[in-house]
Amino acid sequence: xxxxxxxxxxxxxxxxxxxxxxxxxxRFWTIEDFGTARADAGAKFAGLEVxxxxxxxMDPLPWRGGTAAKPGLxxxxxxxLGAPRAFVIADLWDEHPAPWVQPTYLLTTAYDxxxxxxxxxxxxxxxxxxxxxxxxxxTRFYSPFWRATLVxxxxxxxxxxxxxxxAVVASGRPQHQxxxxxxxxSAMDAGAGVQVAESPTGLxxxxxxxxxxxxGAAAAFVDGKEIRYLAGGLNRAVVDERGLVTEFPAYxxxxxxxxxxxxxxxPPVLPDEPLTQSLWRRVDVVVQPPMGVYFATDLPAVxxxxxxxxxxxxxxxxxxxxxxxxxxxxAKDRACFEDPxxxxxxxxxxxxxxVEALPDSQRxxxxxxxxxxxxxxxxx
Amino acid sequence: MSALLLTLSLxxxxxxxxxxxxxxxxxxxxxxxxxGQGYTPTESPTHETLRxxxxxxxxxxxxxxxxxxxxxxxxxxPADYLADAFAPAVNSRGDVASVEAGGRFTxxxxxxxxxxxxxxxxxxxxxxxDVRFTPKDWPVFVFARVQxxxxxxxxxxxxxxxxxxxxxxxxxxxxHEFFLTVGRFDSVFGIEYLENEANLxxxxxxxxxxxxxxxxxxxxxxxYRAQVPALWSAFSVNAAVTNSGTRIExxxxxxxxxxxxxxxxxxxxxxxxxxxxxxxxxxxxxYGPRSDQRGLDARQLAVAADLRVYxxxxxxxxxxxxxxxxxxVSAEGKLTGQGPAELGSAFDVWGGWGRVAWTxxxxxxxxxxxxxxxRYDRRLGRFEGFPQLVTDRLTVSARVxxxxxxxxxxxxxxxxxVSGAVPVDNDxxxxxxxxxx
Numbered sequence: 159x160x161x162x163x164x165x166x167x168x169x170x171x172x173x174x175x176x177x178x179x180x181x182x183x184x185r186f187w188t189i190e191d192f193g194t195a196r197a198d199a200g201a202k203f204a205g206l207e208v209x210x211x212x213x214x215x216m217d218p219l220p221w222r223g224g225t226a227a228k229p230g231l232x233x234x235x236x237x238x239l240g241a242p243r244a245f246v247i248a249d250l251w252d253e254h255p256a257p258w259v260q261p262t263y264l265l266t267t268a269y270d271x272x273x274x275x276x277x278x279x280x281x282x283x284x285x286x287x288x289x290x291x292x293x294x295x296x297t298r299f300y301s302p303f304w305r306a307t308l309v310x311x312x313x314x315x316x317x318x319x320x321x322x323x324x325a326v327v328a329s330g331r332p333q334h335q336x337x338x339x340x341x342x343x344s345a346m347d348a349g350a351g352v353q354v355a356e357s358p359t360g361l362x363x364x365x366x367x368x369x370x371x372x373x374g375a376a377a378a379f380v381d382g383k384e385i386r387y388l389a390g391g392l393n394r395a396v397v398d399e400r401g402l403v404t405e406f407p408a409y410x411x412x413x414x415x416x417x418x419x420x421x422x423x424x425p426p427v428l429p430d431e432p433l434t435q436s437l438w439r440r441v442d443v444v445v446q447p448p449m450g451v452y453f454a455t456d457l458p459a460v461x462x463x464x465x466x467x468x469x470x471x472x473x474x475x476x477x478x479x480x481x482x483x484x485x486x487x488x489a490k491d492r493a494c495f496e497d498p499x500x501x502x503x504x505x506x507x508x509x510x511x512x513v514e515a516l517p518d519s520q521r522x523x524x525x526x527x528x529x530x531x532x533x534x535x536x537x538x
Numbered sequence: 539m540s541a542l543l544l545t546l547s548l549x550x551x552x553x554x555x556x557x558x559x560x561x562x563x564x565x566x567x568x569x570x571x572x573x574g575q576g577y578t579p580t581e582s583p584t585h586e587t588l589r590x591x592x593x594x595x596x597x598x599x600x601x602x603x604x605x606x607x608x609x610x611x612x613x614x615x616p617a618d619y620l621a622d623a624f625a626p627a628v629n630s631r632g633d634v635a636s637v638e639a640g641g642r643f644t645x646x647x648x649x650x651x652x653x654x655x656x657x658x659x660x661x662x663x664x665x666x667x668d669v670r671f672t673p674k675d676w677p678v679f680v681f682a683r684v685q686x687x688x689x690x691x692x693x694x695x696x697x698x699x700x701x702x703x704x705x706x707x708x709x710x711x712x713x714h715e716f717f718l719t720v721g722r723f724d725s726v727f728g729i730e731y732l733e734n735e736a737n738l739x740x741x742x743x744x745x746x747x748x749x750x751x752x753x754x755x756x757x758x759x760x761x762y763r764a765q766v767p768a769l770w771s772a773f774s775v776n777a778a779v780t781n782s783g784t785r786i787e788x789x790x791x792x793x794x795x796x797x798x799x800x801x802x803x804x805x806x807x808x809x810x811x812x813x814x815x816x817x818x819x820x821x822x823x824x825y826g827p828r829s830d831q832r833g834l835d836a837r838q839l840a841v842a843a844d845l846r847v848y849x850x851x852x853x854x855x856x857x858x859x860x861x862x863x864x865x866x867v868s869a870e871g872k873l874t875g876q877g878p879a880e881l882g883s884a885f886d887v888w889g890g891w892g893r894v895a896w897t898x899x900x901x902x903x904x905x906x907x908x909x910x911x912x913r914y915d916r917r918l919g920r921f922e923g924f925p926q927l928v929t930d931r932l933t934v935s936a937r938v939x940x941x942x943x944x945x946x947x948x949x950x951x952x953x954x955x956v957s958g959a960v961p962v963d964n965d966x967x968x969x970x971x972x973x974x975x
Contacts, residue, residue: 184870184881253870255880258643261613292614297923298881299616299645307613324620324925327612328960381925401615401643 182253182525188295189231189248189344189352189388204252204440204526205421210234211247213355220423221460221486222364228356233533235365235425235486236408237508238432242425242483244363244370244533245432246354248342248388249302253525256402257301257437259395262339262378263290263326264306267313274308274336279315286376291387292323294380295343302343302387302529303395303403303437306336321379338397340390340436342529344375351375351386354533361533365425365454365485369536390531394436405527408438409513411445411488413467419522423463424451425486427513433532440526443513450492452501454485490516587674592667592683593974595736599628600658601635603963607953608639612960616645619883619921622929624649625953626964627743629663630736631687632786635966646830646872646879647921649749650788653690662688663970664736666702677709700787703754715763715774722756722792726776727784727803727822728858729844730891737974740895741935742949743966746915747860747889748786750840751822755780755792757800770812777804782829783838787875790829796873797834801826816848828864830872831882836865852899857892866922884922891915907939925958945972 187203192212195201201208213219213226221235231246251257265279265287279287293300310332311319320326344351353375354361361370374389396404406429411422419442427443429435451464489495489504490512497503507513513521604610607621614620617639626635627649637644637651652661664685671680683703689696705721725731731752733739744752757780765772782790783801807820824840827833840862847855867882895911913933920926935949951966 182870183868185868255870258615260615292620293923295923297921298883299619299923305613322925323614324958324960327609327614330611333611400641 184252184254184298186249186251186254186298186300188300189342190295190346192231193352204250204524204528205419206247206250210423212352217355218459219355219357219364221425221457222357222362222367223457223459224357226355227358228353230353230355231531232355233361233364233370235363236428236432236530237425237487238428238510239430240506240508242363242366242368242485243428243432244368245428245530246373246533248390248529248531250529251527254298254527256405256527257303258299259303259305259338259397259401259403260292260299260301261307261323262292262304262341263309263320263323263333264336265290265311265315265319266308267311267315269308269310269332269334271334274306274334279311279319281318282316287319288377288379288384289341289387290320290323290326291341291343291378291380291385294346294383294385296346300343301403302341302390303397304339304341305397306339306392308334308336310334318379321382321384323381337392338395339392340394340529340531341376341378341387342390342531343378343385343387345386346380346383347386348377348384349386351388353388361536363533366482370533371536373531373533388531390436390529391433394434394532396435403437404435405437405439406435407441407510407523408528408530409441409443409507409510409521412442413446414442414444414522420467422467423460424488427508427510428530430510432530433534436530436532438528438530440524440528442522442524443507443516444520444522445488446520448491448493449507450489450495452484452487452489452495452504454482457486460486587672589670589672590668591670591975592665593735593737593972594665595630595663595970595972597629597661597663597742597968597970598658599635599652599654599661599966599968601626601628601654601656601964601966603656603965604638605635605655605657605964606638607955607959607962607964608637608642609960609962610640613642615643616647617642618644618647619924620927621955621959621962622746622917622919622927622953623647624746624749625929625931625951626966627951628652628654628966628968629661629970630734630739630742630744631664632744632748633663644879645881645883646789646874646876648788648876649786650876666735677712679707679709681705681707715761715765717761719759719761720757722754723759723778724754725752725784725803726759726761726778726805727751727824727840728805728842728860729818729820729846729856730858731784736970737945737972740893740909740911740937741913741933742947742968742970743933743951745858745891745913746917746929746931747858747887747891749789750860750862750887750889751784751842751858753782753784753786753790753792755782755784755801757781770810772807772809772811774807774809775804776807777802783824783826784840785829789874791873791875796829796832797827799827799834801829801838803840814850816846818844818846820844824862828867828882830874830879831867831869832871832873833867833869835869836867836882836884838865839863852897854895854897855893856895857890859890860888862887885920887917887919889915889917889919904940905938906942907937909937909939911935911937920958927958928956929959930954930956943974945970945974947972 268277409427411424488507494504635654687698707719728751759778763774781795803824805822810817822842842860844858864885866884872879872882893913898908916930932952948969955961
């Protein structure tokens with residue numbers, strides 16, 4: 159057998175050049191992959207630098223400046239419908255089919271369609287019985303988009319009633335379809351899992367410094383094993399009749415020379431309702447004169463990156479009279495920066511409609527999909 | 539005795555690799571054995587130049603549950619990664635009663651389906667037509683098999699036509715059992731391919747591992763067998779280089795190498811032809827690029843062992859064990875004989891079957907054979923990131939041969955989901971009448 163194997167291995171090598179188009183690699187990366195790769199600051203995922211995806215403790219925080227007091231996913235600034243938003247990127251797919259929705263099983267002692275999550279089974283310590291995911295991140299059929307399926311178990315059920323999805327289905331317990339839930343797996347073990355990076359002043363928008371709500375971290379079971387996930391919220395995705403998550407464009411600013419594309423560290427323009435449209439297709443928007451980028455405060459790292467991109471962008475110096483809400487917005491024509499009616503005089507590329515009004519040649523859809531988990535403003 | 543001869547001759551051909559084209563049972567195996575020669579098939583003792591043969595397989599089947607292996611309350615996807623869709627087979631092709639997954643996404647690991655659900659129905663499983671040509675003076679043999687399979691599909695009645703085999707074979711050395719075959723032909727892997735056709739199989743349905751070993755592929759194969767009369771034995775090697783390995787056409791494309799590098803497979807065999815008992819032992823291997831991918835970065839590897847023992851009073855034992863691995867793939871897409879699918883996955887499977895069959899040692903002019911058989915199958919299959927599915931099956935079958943032309947068969951399949959898969963009612967009762975000409 160080994161001789162046969164050796165001969166055939168040689169044949170494979172020798173004839174490899176004859177192989178037809180092998181198809182594009184279909185890849186995906188999860189939060190754990192970001193963490194594993196962070197030791198190499200030059201690592202990239204689908205063209206995005208790992209340093210913009212995850213930060214270890216004391217790593218520089220992109221956009222905001224300073225260092226991370228708590229490690230985790232990097233908070234991105236973005237704009238939707240002209241307003242600043244904040245998000246983290248939890249998963250990336252490259253040249254990959256749109257992710258499928260899997261069920262996640264939540265155990266409940268009673269089902270009320272008006273309040274389907276009101277009677278979730280508790281463990282003895284008062285915590286919620288972990289959800290049961292049918293897959294983890296070790297299959298390309300993983301996605302963070304799950305359909306909550308309420309499984310009714312007898313009141314007073316003790317211990318971990320179910321720890322794998324097959325047993326849940328095989329039990330024949332009544333099932334009720336619940337809301338969509340966004341739960342990116344943050345660790346395939348029972349450790350702390352990855353959370354969201356925080357500055358010394360807490361979790362905040364990196365440009366506006368508005369405080370943000372933390373994402374919950376929770377436990378689930380996959381095939382009998384306890385894991386960790388981030389609770390991204392309810393009804394965060396649109397699903398079609400085939401069970402595929404619907405994608406929406408997120409516009410990332412780049413400079414381009416021919417097919418060479420360099421992403422710029424500018425806030426992307428998000429779908430109009432990013433909270434409920436959290437599967438994004440990266441669409442590159444080519445920045446070119448006479449566009450300009452406004453800086454409300456000096457951000458040396460960002461300015462350095464823009465300078466390094468080799469494109470002469472008009473950058474407005476810090477101006478305390480204009481809200482930080484405008485920081486790093488891209489204006490269609492930088493001449494507006496000199497207008498007495500600035501910033502009202504500017505035509506900003508800070509919403510989907512504005513970007514889609516650009517010539518088609520300035521927008522390039524990519525093969526990259528991502529989960530954008532929105533971080534909402536903290537309530538005082 | 540004809541049924542016994544049929545069984546013996548079929549199963550004796552594994553080492554010979556003299557496969558599908560020798561469905562005739564007009565060779566006296568007992569006489570051959572008595573001469574210590576083993577059974578060596580020949581094209582035709584009368585050297586007919588052109589022959590037309592074939593069979594018609596008419597079935598009647600009833601599956602239980604929904605006719606598929608998919609649990610109604612299971613929303614996980616891909617559905618075919620979480621249940622063995624091949625379990626509720628209804629005919630010798632391995633077609634199942636249903637692959638209806640309730641709208642759930644599937645990813646190209648499905649058998650062909652009769653679309654019956656749980657409704658009992660008559661079926662025209664296969665109308666098979668063979669053409670064989672044997673020149674009188676030249677060591678050449680040409681064979682083609684066309685099969686028609688009428689099915690009711692969503693768009694209405696439709697008959698699928700398949701050129702299942704088409705090959706030419708050379709026997710360049712008259713004094714040696716050496717055959718070189720080019721075209722589309724039966725697998726050389728394991729032994730179950732010998733029973734692919736309905737008129738040859740003692741029971742009706744294939745085993746749970748047949749999907750990996752019994753496909754017909756396109757390429758070149760060679761057989762060499764050496765007789766050692768002093769040991770009442772023969773040793774053989776049967777090797778093939780083909781487009782798609784040994785999986786059935788529902789799972790992999792056959793008509794073209796989608797990767798550009800062939801798959802190699804081989805079987806080494808030993809057979810003992812003693813007067814009271816005949817035994818055959820073989821080991822098989824397969825290695826090459828995955829046949830459902832266009833890239834070379836993932837390979838398939840399989841090994842198998844098989845054993846058959848025949849006793850003079852009609853009892854036979856047979857079994858096969860398989861281990862197969864598909865490596866992880868990175869490319870998008872997946873190709874199957876039924877069309878494209880979304881993504882390939884790493885996959886591994888263990889499995890096997892064992893069968894006890896008894897051919898009743900008496901016959902009349904009309905009743906030319908009665909064979910009773912029990913087979914146990916077990917399969918442990920796992921797609922990357924999904925639970926290992928452990929399933930098994932008990933198959934009980936009876937076959938009655940009339941006039942050496944008609945086979946009446948009934949069979950019960952008792953499927954069980956042992957672990958990893960949701961238990962479902964997917965047992966099957968099936969029957970078949972096969973007319974051979």
